[in-house]
Amino acid sequence: MTSKDLQAVRGTRDFYPDDMRLRSWLFAHFREVARCFAFEEVDAPIVEHEELFTRKAGEEIVDQLYHFELHERRLALRPEMTPSIARMVLARHKQLKYPLRWFAVTQNWRYERMTRGRKREHFQWNMDIWGEESVNAEAELIAAIFSLLQRVGLGDGQVKIRVNSRALLEETLLEGVLKQRPDAFAPLCVIIDKLDKIGKEAVIDQLSDPNGDVGLSQAEAEETVSLLEIKDFEEAAARAPQDSAAIAQLRQLFDLLQGYGVMEHVVFDASIVRGLAYYTGIVFEGFDARGSLRAICGGGRYNRLLETLGGPATPAVGFGFGDVVIAELLQDEGLLPDCVRCIDxxxxxxxxxxxxxxxxxxxxxxxxxxxxxxxxxxxxxxxxxxxxxxxxxxxxxxxxxxxxxxxxxxxxxxxxxxxxxxxxxxxxxxx
RNA sequence: GUGGAUGUAGCUCAGCUGGUUAGAGCACUCGGUUGUGGUCCGAGAGGUCGCGGGUUCGAGCCCCGUUAUCCACCCCA
Known part of the structure; x- marks a missing residue:
């Protein structure tokens, strides 16, 4: 119909007034929830030095960078907001007053194949807490997610949040199969994250690939995967090392979430590890109860990210919440508002x-x-x-x-x- | 990357086994006379039928290629 160079680039969207009203409606909720939780809004350039995003743990996000070279600088469009936030924190870490409660609504870019719920540019609501070590931070963030869901009409259990702790898995593995190679934990998590998508056998194959980053034996890989199938928290607690700090934290978090009144929509799931290498502790993701869509949001604790950038050890936790999947869920549920034009x-x-x-x-x-x-x-x-x-x-x-x-x-x-x-x-x- | 479907007016689509000037609804414009809307009525404008080849006396329809979109799978957040 129209010649190619007049069309929006594949995977990108134009927002006409009708679309824009809907987007503004959603963003207004993002901002209002953030305000209610006393978070401050920040922003950063959409383009960064490529090195900020290239981490060596086999993350696919790194292969999906929109990158280019300009005047001998290698630049990239941000695939997520956290590294930019970390850069900002690092630059002023001596003058900032912790804990920081920062949020951003940003456009992110990933070059990937498109399917339902996945585009090459999308917007994310990003909420981060820096400088708080306790799970009080996780609890606030998860409560904020439910507050948003409540506001858009999804507060009655249409969305659940799965919670796990990478530290829990790490405790177990470092005493066992990874005793000699603690460095393999991050790439191991990246592979485990695929369990839902590629299945148990494929994960075992990748974990036991002698040329891979992990290189477990077949038996070790099978044992590792079996740990992930635990869906019952008490069972996980029973199988964890005695006096497990990770179990204590999870228990504390669940108690807190009870207090926030959201625990009925939160489940423990040992297979949730998230696909990003920098997570260190509690991780979580939101998904629609029917399980027909991709993850709606996800996040976790990344206490060592600032160190990897050369800064001081600073505990941090955050989540990203995309605009695409939530819009699809709202549409499926018939909850998209009629955003009509209205002037005075x-x-x-x-x-x-x-x-x-x-x-x-x-x-x-x-x-x-x-x-x-x-x-x-x-x-x-x-x-x-x-x-x-x-x-x-x-x-x-x-x-x-x-x-x-x-x-x-x-x-x-x-x-x-x-x-x-x-x-x-x-x-x-x-x- | 593989398979399938789709691409006809601004939008949503119809178009029987190939046959004369390609249709509908909505939207749009104008009108139903002087300054009162959302309804109704009438009229009008708008399409190289995604693009390029081919078959045929004749192609929106058949064949090949190509491109875009959607779905599934593969792959992956």
Whole structure:
């Protein structure tokens, strides 16, 4: 239909006014929840040095970078917000007052194959807490997620959050199969993250690949995978090392979530490890209860990220919440709001002679903060009404020679149909 | 990457086994006379049928290629 170079690039979206109203609606909820939780908004450039994102743990996110070289600098569009936030924290870590509660609503880029719920650019609501070691931070973040879900109408169990702790798995493995190679833990997590998608056998194959980053034996790989199949927290606690710190933390978190009143929608799941290498402790992800969509949001604790950038050890935890999957879920559930255009007033001067008066009235109303459309072209009154209707205007001001001569405008309430004269701004009487 | 489906008006789509000037609904424009809408009525505009080849007397329809979108799988957040 249209030539290729006139189409939006594959995997990207144009936001027309209708789409944009919906997006703004969602973002407004993101921001309002963040405000209620006393988080401060930050932002960073969408383009960063490529090295900020390239970590060596076999993460696919690194292969999916939109990157380019410009004047001998290797640059990349951010695939996620956390590294940029970490960079910002690092740059001012000596003057910042912890704990930080920061959030951002950002556009992220990943070059990947598209399917339902996955585009190459998408927006994410990112909430991070820096400088808090306790699971009180995780609890606040998970509560914030439920607050958002509640606001958009998904608070009745349509979304559940799976929680696990990488530390739990790490404790067990470092005493066992990874005793000699603790470094293999991060790449191991990246592989385990795929369990749901590629299945048990494929994960065992990858873990036991002699040329891979992990290189377990077949038996070790099978043992590892069996640890992930635990869905019952008490069973996991029973199988964990005695006095396990990870179990204690999870228990503490679950108690807290009880207090926030959200625990009924939270489940323990030992297979959740997340696909990013930097997570160190508790990890979690939100998914629709029917399980028909991809993860809605996800996050976890990354206490060593700042160190890997050369900074001081700083505990941190955060999550990302994408705009695409949530919109699909809302649509499936019939919960997308009708975001119709709605302005406060339309002003119509019948003839050009009344335009100066109309302009003053518009200026006055706009100064009051109203959204006012001043009709620019000459048109039939019938047309003006119909245009006012489609613009969602509440009021229509009509200015004919008679009205302006009397220093008034005819004001019609478009809902009730009631009309009355209202005085024009004083200065107009001089005209 | 593999398989399938789709691509006809601005939008959603119809178009029987190939046959004359390609249709509908919605949207749009104008009108139903002078300054009162959302309804109704009438009229109008708008399409090289994704693109390129081929078969045929004749192609929106058949064949080949190509491109885009969607779905599934593969792959992966």
């Amino acid at each position: 007033a339309m002003i119509f001067p019948f003839e050009e002679e009344q335009r100066p008066a109309a302009a003053r009235l518009a200026t006055q109303l706009r100064a009051q903060g109203k959204s006012v459309e001043l009709v620019m072209a000459k048109k039939k009154l019938r047309r003006v009404f119909s245009d006012a209707e489609t613009s969602g205007a509440q009021e229509l001001y009509l200015l004919g020679s008679d009205e302006v001569g009397r220093g008034v405008a005819r004001l019609r309430n478009l809902q009730s149909g009631e009309e009355c004269d209202v005085p024009l701004p004083d200065s107009l009487s001089l005209d």
